Amino acid sequence: MQRPVSPSRLKIACSNCNLRELCLPVGLSEDEMQLLDEISHLKRGYARGDYLYRSGDKFQALYAIHSGSFKTQVLHEDGREQVTGFQMVGEIIGLDAISTEHHTCDAVALEDSEVCELPFDKLEALSREMPSLQRHLHKIMSREIVRDQGIMLLLGSMRAEERLAAFLLNLSQRFAARGLSPTSFQLRMSRREIGSYLGLKLETVSRAFSHFQEDGLISVKVRSVEILDLPRLHGFVGK
Amino acid sequence: MQRPVSPSRLKIACSNCNLRELCLPVGLSEDEMQLLDEISHLKRGYARGDYLYRSGDKFQALYAIHSGSFKTQVLHEDGREQVTGFQMVGEIIGLDAISTEHHTCDAVALEDSEVCELPFDKLEALSREMPSLQRHLHKIMSREIVRDQGIMLLLGSMRAEERLAAFLLNLSQRFAARGLSPTSFQLRMSRREIGSYLGLKLETVSRAFSHFQEDGLISVKVRSVEILDLPRLHGFVGK
């Protein structure tokens, strides 16, 4: 669980990336923070559609999203693709690649984005010296496993509109954790991408949006969403 | 990828649990193996339906399955449950709990089983001293993330019979990795549990089994399965 951080505070706290506040907010001393900063470096200039890495690429580093957002997707031989997540500022991607030393999914920018590259061998070495960093790295990996469990629950046992409600509530909560409005935000992904993530066709996603709007739960105009009745949207999931 | 191990070899290599061969087969010296053995201890006597841990339990340890098998499941408020995995000998469970220090799913024995308890604080301490153990722990966690991606792909973009075929092929491959027959095995879980895992109703699972049998792909009698045409079953997935 990440605590709310105002954008200005974030800027102050972060020398070249947002690691401190959002990704690694555990009890590291200033000196330890410094060491972490030294092994990481910022990579700029990713535009919508650009790949941060591709499935099969050799694993070198984890990435902390510094600005913008990404999607991750796995591809099946026959061309089918499954979006496995949407990542926003402060989240870490690339954990899948530790297993085989090669990435097992693609990471694609959803908008203009920047990332902080964290060479994994250096991160491992540092975490041997810093138990709090070690523990934090473990928690990040575990959190990803818990997140995946939640998606399995969603895909395996919820109906279409429940899935969309759960998706919107998840976005809402993550925006709130970043000091942004939990009820009014822009979607950075297409209906097709949402559908892929939720195991639905894009038309079904569009209809569910329309239905929520008719019910007065949300107001939606293409990519901009306003949640009008957060409690009722909550009640919708798991009912 | 675990290499095949004959049951007898396993027994010899393992003082009180199977950590050495199946879970932690990386370049640890005899001395290092010894240290690992010292922090772990065997827990016996789990019968079908017994809980290894429950959602909400305080996190203490990871568990390596020594004999038997387990399922993990997450529960929704409204009582719906989703099976998130079936674990067999040599696999590690409990990784979800590192994140919050509390378990986020239940682990339930599918048959008479034994586990090796690995207190996590000791494992972390040891892995600070042993880079190869550290790396291996990271790989185990990452492998779980990759496995979860595969399930998302399955749940999000495969049809019922493809899901069952993928499930059977996964079991087959894991039995083979343990030196058991890849084509002839006993299912340890019910149709309902398979259905929950695959996002299907038990009747749909049963019908898919029957259909595969009619097609000559498998021979199935309740819990005992024989795969008759492994290549064609493979072709079935992703077609």
Next chain:
DNA sequence: ATATTAGTTTGATATATATCAAAATCCGTG
């Protein structure tokens, strides 16, 4: 500004899977 393209919404229909129901089979227990 206008044309072109990509993305979204909405409608009509098809289809895969769920639901409901009953019979058959398996398995543990007395």
Next chain:
DNA sequence: CACGGATTTTGATATATATCAAACTAATAT
């Protein structure tokens, strides 16, 4: 070994979502 409860199979039908299609809207380039 037989009983009773649980599990599995199979059938008939219902329903949620996919598919196909067209209109509409937004974004991008000329």
